[in-house]
Amino acid sequence: MDQTTPDQPIVPVPPPWKLKGTIYVLSFWTKEEMPVIAYSPLEAKSPFADPAASGEHLGGLSQIQIIRYTDSPVGPYDELIVCPGFFAYTKDDDKGESKRMKNARVTRVYVSQKSTCWNGRISEYIFIIYVAILNN
Numbered sequence: 001m002d003q004t005t006p007d008q009p010i011v012p013v014p015p016p017w018k019l020k021g022t023i024y025v026l027s028f029w030t031k032e033e034m035p036v037i038a039y040s041p042l043e044a045k046s047p048f049a050d051p052a053a054s055g056e057h058l059g060g061l062s063q064i065q066i067i068r069y070t071d072s073p074v075g076p077y078d079e080l081i082v083c084p085g086f087f088a089y090t091k092d093d094d095k096g097e098s099k100r101m102k103n104a105r106v107t108r109v110y111v112s113q114k115s116t117c118w119n120g121r122i123s124e125y126i127f128i129i130y131v132a133i134l135n136n
Helices: 114-122 124-134
Strands: 020-030 057-071 077-083 086-092 098-104 108-111
Touching: 108 114
Parallel strands: none
Antiparallel strands: 020 057, 057 077, 057 086, 077 108, 086 098
């Protein structure tokens, strides 16, 4: 159940968040060709989805995650995450040399509460923690 009504403002909840819940993971393998489900139609033409701007899709182990949070600072909510495999990117090392690297990337996140969506979007910290957890 959403913690706000249409005429009620969304309350900011700063990070870090302590969350409790259950996660269901569907793992599958993707080829180098980008899966159709990877990006929403609104993001499909954005720099985030452009291989030249944000790295080429390499494929590999991919996941769809369904998470049911039973306890959070904004109340219980559900989340769906799409991680379509690994992407290549370049990073300068300590010597200033460009190194090709790869890492998993979350391309879609859906939540069941507007307060969760709003707080997640204004707090980059939450998204960074998310990506770090997925890549360990």
